[in-house]
Amino acid sequence: MERLVEPGLYREAMSRLVAAVHVITTHGEEGRAGFTATAVASVSDSPPTLLVCLNRRIRSASAFRQAGRFAVNMLAGEHQAVAESFGGRTAASGEPRFSVGHWREGALGVPCLQGAIAVFECRLVEARTIATHDVLVGRVEAVTLGPDGGKLAYLGRSYRVI
Template sequence: MGKMIDAAAFRNAMAQLGAAVNVVTTDGPSGLAGVTASAVCSVTDAPPTLLVCINRGSSAHPVFERNGVLCVNTLAAHQDGISDHFAGRSGLSGAKRFEGIDWQRLLTGAPVLAGAGAAFDARIVKRVEHGTHSVFFAEVLAISPSAPDTGGLIYYGRRYHPVGHLRRQQPKMA
């Protein structure tokens, strides 16, 4: 086996891997919580399942674990401020992060962000721990329709970047 990879070198290399930006939320008997996550992907469409990685050191982690439900809100191109807010850059934590933002609910009761590119309302069916994170496998029970023409938001090179087609008003012909 080769030598151990330095953690900082690994993070620097991962900064070159663009990823969709999501706010993952939960609500239930253990309370309301949400985090920003880029480690989210589809697993299978039968049954529709996502995986979501959450740091076990996060104060939100046990809330997700105990509630057993989550909603992956894929952020639209203009929602980078919401990402920063749920990443803890606003100084707020817990339920206070949800104040002043428009939320809806679907089947599980986990908050669905109004205007998100897409939202996947799901129940956690399995958890695997690896290193500093838990990998939650979540079976999707409902999907909120995508907001039209919002584009998407990715994180690349330690910065946000809008992607996708944003509808622009065409100039009128004379």
């Protein structure tokens, strides 16, 4: 018989994991969309590939599959307001979220945050549904390096600069 870990206990344990904070963005037929994520990982450097976990319950979830391209914006310590806006901690949703921070159009036509520690522009090569999330695998086609200052991290259900 399979034993399942109680979701609240799992969330509490995961809150003790230090994670870098990113804003994942896209631009498709319905306009620009984005969300805050800590579940980002490198898959390979040859070819450069990364993955992002996207909660399918967010409004913009379908936009990422439809657009087929996205940017992973690694946030600097000064970008907490950006993380909060795209993480649903403010009343803003959709396009108004992009009023926080300074955005430019990247090489793939996706929104890229100016001043981010790094921006990875990706073409979607695979999407898998696992439980409540989609795992988006992207081939990195462009990288922009920003200032190498303090990074925004998430620990204990709050933001920290490291």
